[in-house]
Amino acid sequence: MSEKLTTALCGMSLSSPVLSASGCYGYGREFDKFYDLRLLGAVVVKGITLRPRHGNAGRRLVETPAGLINSIGLENPGVEGFIAEELPFLREKGVPVIVNISGNTAEEYSELARRLDGVPGVSMLEVNISCPNVKQGGMAFGATCESAAGVTRLVRRHTALPLTVKLSPNVTDIASIAKSVEEEGADCISLINTLLGMAIDVDTKRPVLNNTFGGLSGPAVKPIALRMVWQVAGAVSVPIIGMGGISSWQDAAEFILAGALCVAVGTANLLNPYAIPEICIGLEEYVTRQGASSIRELVGSARA
Amino acid sequence: MSEKLTTALCGMSLSSPVLSASGCYGYGREFDKFYDLRLLGAVVVKGITLRPRHGNAGRRLVETPAGLINSIGLENPGVEGFIAEELPFLREKGVPVIVNISGNTAEEYSELARRLDGVPGVSMLEVNISCPNVKQGGMAFGATCESAAGVTRLVRRHTALPLTVKLSPNVTDIASIAKSVEEEGADCISLINTLLGMAIDVDTKRPVLNNTFGGLSGPAVKPIALRMVWQVAGAVSVPIIGMGGISSWQDAAEFILAGALCVAVGTANLLNPYAIPEICIGLEEYVTRQGASSIRELVGSARA
Amino acid sequence: MVSIKFEQGTVIAQETLTPSIFRTTIHAPNIAAEALPGQFVNIKCGAPASYDPLLLRPFSFNRIDSEGGTFSVLYRVVGRGTELLRHIRVGDKLTALGPLGKGFVLPEQSKQMGPAAKPSVLLVAGGMGIAPFYPLATALVTHGLEVSLLYGARLSSDLADKTELKALGLRVLCCTEEQRGECPSLVTDLLQATIDAGDRFDLAYACGPRGMLSAVKRVCKDSELPLQLSLEEHMACGLGVCLGCSCERASDEGYWHVCTDGPVVWAEEVKL
Amino acid sequence: MVSIKFEQGTVIAQETLTPSIFRTTIHAPNIAAEALPGQFVNIKCGAPASYDPLLLRPFSFNRIDSEGGTFSVLYRVVGRGTELLRHIRVGDKLTALGPLGKGFVLPEQSKQMGPAAKPSVLLVAGGMGIAPFYPLATALVTHGLEVSLLYGARLSSDLADKTELKALGLRVLCCTEEQRGECPSLVTDLLQATIDAGDRFDLAYACGPRGMLSAVKRVCKDSELPLQLSLEEHMACGLGVCLGCSCERASDEGYWHVCTDGPVVWAEEVKL
């Protein structure tokens, strides 16, 4: 990759504005077999909790028109397992690592932040206040300005790492929530997490998922995600990591033009292991065609 | 159609639970050329305002993955034009008519209700507090419990017609909003209207729509719509008209199993003029296969 | 009253005219029976019941064989829909909705045109704007009219249907952006040059990109030449239901709807 | 370490075995080179770059020709993906990801199986569960093992691959729900009957619907017959990334992931 895609996010130098979205990239091992992970600006790892979690029972995936509903339920090895077993691999690969954290209580978030603070190889924390797939906490924290601000404040106190807060799209006014987490010291905003969706099996006449609801992602949600990135970019001055349905370089470019400094690719990785390199190549050509010398010049340029 | 699909909504006897969704069926004239409109439980007409509206300038449609963003902006002949020029046709066809009304102020809504009250051929009003495509009013009324309740209360006072209130999906807690309009006398709840979405042209680097945002509909939104119908069905006791992405009888069945008494078909009409008759046939066969004698037995049966 | 059919037809021919221009011929006798020059058809380009692409795609009738029960569409591959359409194989089923919209008004039906012994008609096409002109030219020639065609395209290889239109007896003048310098490279310059050279016409029809149509409108207005335009706008239903295909009216406020008030309109009726 | 390829192959044969069962053969030499019996491949069934259907579809390898660079999948049309797959034409491109997952453990690799001079192996297939057994049977027969197949299906016309498996030298017993009364109509009854009749095996493999697998597991457990199961679960990535294809572990808490821990597992490892 040339200089055209390099960018800077919260003090980190990134080789490209394209990141992996949490939960759609594991801890990078599988994709490392397909291409050099240093293509990515950063790997955002699967959501980590304080203790290991097995995830949800029953069926976890439902395909929908141009979309995917998941109900994984934050299956992960816990923060200690992550640090011991997954982080060293990524550190060795030399790609910046953003750790996505989730808690059942605000204290669990701050405990996670404390534990990850200063751990070599961890570049940034992504505070997931928007997971629709766990019973307590999760999305509830992202539903109001107060709770979102509260979690951010507490986490902020327990780490010197740059913080990005990942917002839920299942809200009336995402811009206000973004503003309140910015005020509490978020260095960056990530959006969107999945939209709450469901499916019913017309033969069994029961919801397909044990938890009834799951999180909708993929191309279907892109128009909504882009609109929310546009709204948040108009409301905050911290950088934005935009995501939701990005599957092609054109999609990525739309989010950047709307005001996202970086973009994250989720579901598309599950359909095409080369989704990220293909998007990087397309974006680089786009920068050239636009007569720009860097992707940074295009950030927010549809807002002019 | 046999008896299997007949149903009753707010005192009306309907030949089937399948309605047209507002704005995707005009005033019925075009579809009357393809099939007998009496197949439908009711025609929900294009949104009517107090005075005629020309609608929005610039491009009005954007195709997205399994979805459609529209920015029509409530182009309509106004309530007097509707009564004089469109209603007689539908009256003559003998199909129940639900008039979808929109206002810039709460007073405009009540004025519309007053004007339509007692007009022969009008069976019900659908109060659209969720149009994303007009600058003032519209969706704003559907964004909070207070404003939604306020409009409902005022409209309720000005008409003896049964009222259904059409909710916006762009909210954190749709069930609370449903409850507050139920408390103010709504006889029925319609949901969902379109999700706020946008698209950017990567060549011109500008939003595709003049208004930046438009309303997303079509198969892409079905999982979200179904989830919201499920949530509202658990919160209110009035009947529900469910819609959002319904394109096949299976989709319609999912909404009914989730608790919708009726379903409305929108975008699918634009892709296949026979969408509604095909859905009716499929639903009828489904009722038979389920060993039920009427579709009514299946309403909400996935909630058991 | 024309009746619109939603018909499952069969693809009976696929032609590759240039690397990016294709013609698909469909046997759909109910649509073909009533199709008129300037009308269009909405085609489902993806697999049956597929949601990708979601919307049908509008195309002008490029050939109409009412008796044989077939019609053709001529198109450039620009995106998902046209890419799929060109790959449909002969023998495959294809669903179409049509005929849609108002076609060209022929001289004998037209009030705008002054009386003329043997009216002389001008067609102006830019790029894929050529598509609806073959059926129109056939009708005009059948009525014994003199027809000239000005036809511009980017590359000379993009000049589809040129030979066939010449064979109908039209006077055909072409220009391309390749031959910069020599002669006019834009069809609007060609039009101006033709009129400046003293050629006189009683009626003109134009089809092509928005910018070209608006330039043609200006030139025709200056020379008081009545002009019909074939418009394009993004569409969903094609039936006048969704109100998505708006086009600003020239006089009163408000909008026409290209799918039902057009696609062919008199130039003075619309703002471009 | 097997290396997984995302390869654009070419469809080289399409066979219709019954009105609802099809076999598609694909030339994709990089995938075929490393494919093993019991592994699977994720296939993009729609047009390239189409979002409908969104996900790739998993299928077991039904034929593997590593040298010829081809593999086949055998499938029943059940929805959008399989409907599109059967309609892809010979010569068309098709993208696939594979080989994926852990295949069958062969007797000589297996510790669970007791020592036996000439081990006797049992295959139990229900419906499309037959798909992975041809490559497995070929490997077993090549190793000189005695192989029996119990094979159940709804209709006798659904018994795909039966003749070919017989031709490999297998003892094949079939049952269908058509022949109710005469003999066992369910393959699990056939299994019980076979064991009751005194037949003895050293290792069993089963593939089919969940309910059948769980019944086979019960019977094998009772007769202390080591059993491998080929599982199905809804999948997205096929790579172990999304954690969507969970299957409950039998002993410890938590889940296996069918795409990487399976699809073939020892019966005692999973809850069914």
Ligand SMILES: Cc1cc2nc3c(=O)[nH]c(=O)nc-3n(C[C@H](O)[C@H](O)[C@H](O)COP(=O)(O)OP(=O)(O)OC[C@H]3O[C@@H](n4cnc5c(N)ncnc54)[C@H](O)[C@@H]3O)c2cc1C
């Ligand atoms: C009345 C009418 C007649 C037409 N006749 C022809 C013809 O004869 N030959 C021809 O090559 N083209 C014609 N067009 C344009 C043709 O419809 C588009 O090229 C085609 O829809 C592109 O589809 P796509 O999926 O390949 O492109 P995409 O860009 O992927 O399409 C995305 C969306 O935009 C719409 N769209 C894209 N370009 C246009 C356009 N120029 N006008 C309207 N909608 C567009 C598509 O229908 C679709 O909804 C006509 C358009 C109209 C309105």
Ligand SMILES: Cc1cc2nc3c(=O)[nH]c(=O)nc-3n(C[C@H](O)[C@H](O)[C@H](O)COP(=O)(O)OP(=O)(O)OC[C@H]3O[C@@H](n4cnc5c(N)ncnc54)[C@H](O)[C@@H]3O)c2cc1C
């Ligand atoms: C490891 C593995 C191997 C398989 N091998 C074969 C085989 O060799 N032959 C064969 O006929 N079938 C096989 N299946 C099942 C096959 O994947 C499904 O029949 C197919 O995905 C259906 O796709 P569809 O679009 O036609 O159906 P739809 O019902 O439209 O599919 C909707 C969604 O459900 C998934 N799905 C549907 N049925 C199944 C299923 N049984 N298992 C997993 N996912 C499912 C689809 O992949 C898709 O994501 C296998 C499944 C797995 C997991």
Ligand SMILES: Cc1cc2nc3c(=O)[nH]c(=O)nc-3n(C[C@H](O)[C@H](O)[C@H](O)COP(=O)(O)O)c2cc1C
């Ligand atoms: C299978 C799956 C697992 C996910 N797991 C997480 C997670 O652990 N933490 C998180 O913040 N987001 C998670 N997400 C959400 C994604 O990171 C992303 O926000 C969302 O999917 C929208 O992007 P996409 O449409 O590109 O997938 C998950 C999404 C999917 C599909």
Ligand SMILES: Cc1cc2nc3c(=O)[nH]c(=O)nc-3n(C[C@H](O)[C@H](O)[C@H](O)COP(=O)(O)O)c2cc1C
């Ligand atoms: C072109 C278009 C116009 C619409 N106009 C209206 C309207 O006037 N009033 C209204 O309440 N909803 C309107 N809607 C929303 C639909 O009635 C429906 O709520 C929404 O599209 C979701 O259903 P669907 O996915 O089946 O289209 C419109 C939708 C579309 C696509």
Ligand code: FES
């Ligand atoms: S395309 Fe729907 S009104 Fe013209």
Ligand code: FES
């Ligand atoms: S399918 Fe993604 S982990 Fe198995």
